[in-house]
Amino acid sequence: MTLTGVGGAGKTRLALRAANLHAESAGVDGLFASLESVQDARRLPRAVVRALGLADQSTRDPLDVVIEALTEQLNRAAAWRSKPVTYVLTENDKILPPPVQEMLAARTGGDVVRIPHGHNPFGEDPVAFAALLARIAAPTSVAT
Incomplete structure (x- = not known):
């Protein structure tokens, strides 16, 4: 920074x-x-x-x-080693092509969510992207 x-x-x-x-x-x-x-x-x-x-x-x-x-x-x-990870793959990304993103996502061993956006999904559809992040970050229910 x-x-x-x-x-x-x-x-x-x-x-x-x-x-x-x-x-x-x-x-x-x-x-x-x-x-x-x-x-x-x-x-x-x-x-x-x-x-x-x-x-x-x-x-x-x-x-x-x-x-x-x-x-x-x-x-x-390295949080991805011990915490759940979800990689948001932007399918129309011209800066970081999807095959490169797939390689990075595979290294985490986490889930992959594909979205039809470019490199800046917040800029393209901020409301939908924020909602997606909220769904990803929401705690999952655990059966007791």
Whole structure:
């Protein structure tokens, strides 16, 4: 995510809020690296390692340390591995063709719902798409 704007507009606050909401919903810890004091781009990787509180890895490339830590975090957070997934396949998508979407959907092992829309179903029919998402997200009844 990239947020731009003048100082004091609330970019950091917005980013932190969005990250925390995502982390909570994914069941993982959020990470934040304040980099406002970094003046030299060559010092950025080490600054990220320090800001994220990663163990001293002075003998390793700092970029490798960050990538490894984030990869571990993402692997733990992959919701489609432990939660029900429904892939909404847009059949008239010119940006992400249906065969590519089918491949992505197959990786999740979840249900696939096909709709006759392009890449932006919210833009094409927002009411119908919102209703579809509500039906998908609705809790299923469990026999007791």
